Amino acid sequence: DIQMTQSPSTLSASLGDRVTITCRASQSINNWVAWYQQRPGKAPNLLIYKASSLESGVPSRFGGSGSGTEFTLTITSLQPDDFATYYCQQYHTYPWKFGQGTKVEIK
Amino acid sequence: QVQLVESGGGVVQPGGSLRLSCATSGFTFSTYGMHWARQAPGKGLEWVAFIRYDGKDKYYADSVKGRFTISRDNSKNKQYLEMNSLRTEDTAVYYCATDGGYGELLQWGQGTLVTVSS
Numbered sequence A: 001d002i003q004m005t006q007s008p009s010t011l012s013a014s015l016g017d018r019v020t021i022t023c024r025a026s027q028s029i030n031n032w033v034a035w036y037q038q039r040p041g042k043a044p045n046l047l048i049y050k051a052s053s054l055e056s057g058v059p060s061r062f063g064g065s066g067s068g069t070e071f072t073l074t075i076t077s078l079q080p081d082d083f084a085t086y087y088c089q090q091y092h093t094y095p096w097k098f099g100q101g102t103k104v105e106i107k
Numbered sequence B: 001q002v003q004l005v006e007s008g009g010g011v012v013q014p015g016g017s018l019r020l021s022c023a024t025s026g027f028t029f030s031t032y033g034m035h036w037a038r039q040a041p042g043k044g045l046e047w048v049a050f051i052r053y054d055g056k057d058k059y060y061a062d063s064v065k066g067r068f069t070i071s072r073d074n075s076k077n078k079q080y081l082e083m084n085s086l087r088t089e090d091t092a093v094y095y096c097a098t099d100g101g102y103g104e105l106l107q108w109g110q111g112t113l114v115t116v117s118s
Helices: none
Strands: A004-007 A010-013 A019-025 A033-038 A045-049 A062-067 A070-075 A085-090 A102-106 B003-007 B010-012 B018-025 B034-039 B045-051 B058-060 B068-073 B078-083 B092-099 B105-108 B112-116
Touching (some): A045 A062, A070 A085, B018 B034, B034 B105
Parallel strands (some): B010 B112
Antiparallel strands (some): A033 A045, A033 A085, A085 A102, B003 B018, B034 B045, B068 B078
């Protein structure tokens, strides 16, 4: 199985900060990575697919990059709604796997 | 708009069975692959299963293979997750989700809680 290792597990940041979350795959998965946001008590929400494609309706301050085994999610200017947990997911080979999650907290 | 509504969750004893349903509306169900994912209390997300739009291909997480069965009824716009031989570690909120076309989980329901406990 292809494993996804996400870091950091927790991130403290302030409004307006630039934030970067990293996900590393245990083997090359080309660009078959998605990123999700999950607020407490809510279902996840797709942000990015195919590593860098922004899902419709998602603010442009969210961006994804990477290919092969290293991927990043960047939030260019942190807004109040962005304090949440973020997950990466590989969909190169079944079984699909999520990363462990990164909780973005208010500093 | 797209709506996914899970039902069928509840409390079940270890070794028991449960059938989850996902009722959908707002899109052409018969043309979309569908997923189940779950989240144990206080834990991260785990992908559980996928079924192709026509039901002909199915994939499972190793943790549920042989115990869970995914199915769908395109005439009713519903998908299902039959769960047998349930274990305490299957306790989680179970989410139904549409496939975005490549494998990403596009639209999600609000989830249904399954608790496996004696």
